[in-house]
Amino acid sequence: MQIASAHKKWRQFQQGNPEISISALVHDLSFSFMNTEAPKDIPNPEAIHLLCEIALYKHSIKVRRSAVVAIYKNIIESLCDDFSSRDVSVCNQVLLHMIAFVRQRNEGGNLRKLLNELNYTNEDLLARYHAIEKQKQITVPAKKVRKILILSRVTVGADIAITSVIVHRLLESFPRASIIVTGPSHLPEIFYGLPRVHWVKFHYDRDGGLLGRLTGWISLYQLLKKEWQGFQPGELLLFDPDSRLSQLGLLPLFNDASYCYFNSRQDQADNKRLSDLTNTWLNTLLNEKRNILPQISIRPAHLAVTRKFFNQFDQDTRKIVVNLGVGNDPKKRLPHPFEEIMFDCLLRDGKTLVVLDSGCHPSERERALLLVKQMKNRSIPAVFLNEKNMATANIPFQHGLVCIQGGIGPLSGLIDQADVFFGYDSCCQHLATARGTRSVICFAGAPNERFFARWRPLDQKGTTTTIRIRDTDQLTHADLKNLAKKFCRLLKGGF
Helix, strand or coil: CCHHHHHHHHHHHHCCCCCCCHHHHHHHHHHHHHHHHCCCCCCCCHHHHHHHHHHCCCCCHHHHHHHHHHHHHHHHHHHHHCCCHHHHHHHHHHHHHHHHHHHHCHHHHHHHHHHHHCCCCHHHHHHHHHHHCCCCCCCCCHHHCCEEEEECCCCHHHHHHHHHHHHHHHHHHCCCCEEEEEECCCHHHHECCCCCEEEEECCCCCCCCHHHHHHHHHHHHHHHHHHHCCCCCCCEEEEECCCHHHCCCCCCCCCHHHEEECCCCCCCCCCCCHHHHHHHHHHHHHCCCCCCCCCCECCHHHHHHHHHHHHCCCCCCEEEEEECCCCCCHHHCCCCCHHHHHHHHHHCCCCEEEEEECCCCHHHHHHHHHHHHHHHHCCCCEEEEECCCCCCCCCCCCCEEEEEECCHHHHHHHHHHCCEEEEECCHHHHHHHHCCCCEEEEEECCCCHHHHHHHCCCCCCCCEEEEEECCHHHCCHHHHHHHHHHHHHHHHCCC
């Protein structure tokens, strides 16, 4: 789409032309940018600025949301998912154009004020980024470091695959430092009870507006400023694992001499997993030669509840935990009737209990309830519970489907004590492998080989079977039926 044509349609929409579809406009504009502008070394900022203008449209939240989705889903996430240095550079330019646009608007006054106070122009932000991305060895003696700040990757899966490696490595390398992990409410569920590890809550709205995503950095800066006040040079370090909280490292938070930034999206010579790359990065910083697996710690209360739940079933019952979440990316899910056929196949032998986590998104819960209904229609016993009554509910069957609505803590306990786990490419694949639970993963929707290589979970002793599915939109009914039976066989294997 030509930018002049896009501007014309936007003006026509603002003038009340009912024939202009904003969803189509922002979709075409974002994909046109990716196809024609993104390949350039210095892409034209006009398309980004127009999308930002639409994303700040005051008169319709629907219009704003469609533009934000186009920016982040179609452009930024696509650039990040390529895992190439060239697309890292383009992504930086896109984000800097967005920051420049917002800081010039009245709504971005606070962003402009703080960046001006810190003496950062857009050119300065990019220069700073290039400085911090250069890996450097930490020369401060470990015994001098008193506090370490770690930014969350925001999503559960990335915090297991990447942040958990950082946390556990730093606990060993800096035995006198307290560690503050900043981010969403899942963090205390995966780092529970770790000595010297504390959580500072900070909410990043992944489904929020453009203004909220960019100006949220102001609150983060003020929050972390309280943490570093009173510390002398060398006593505090900040680790940024390519976090959305810092807009992928572009917005400053602390003295850059103590800022440790992991460019997780840069070119690599091989197809290593992100957990491996995190270890390699830390070895450079810390002058070490260590490699650890992702790991999480679960609240004992959650383990007790899930243990009590499973204890009511016979020991020879095959216990399969399933989560069908896809991290808001429907391309990762196989289409109907894959799930229904697989569930029917798993539950027909009369030896299997399937525990289905209903997920955190309304669409996931809707699909989970539909599967419960479908299994009941096939005369397979099925019930729905929530985490509050999971421990006390008396399940009226030994083999069947139990759908449970709960948080990441109870789900971690269920996966930990299951015989095997099934899921798509999402957070639970990392959760399962971090606990050493045998798992079978359907990895669909990967945009390229690098994405598949990076996000495969780093498992323990080969406990994870990852099956990549290509071209999901081309799968026939027969293909889906065969895949469902294949995954059913894999899940039942070993029993």
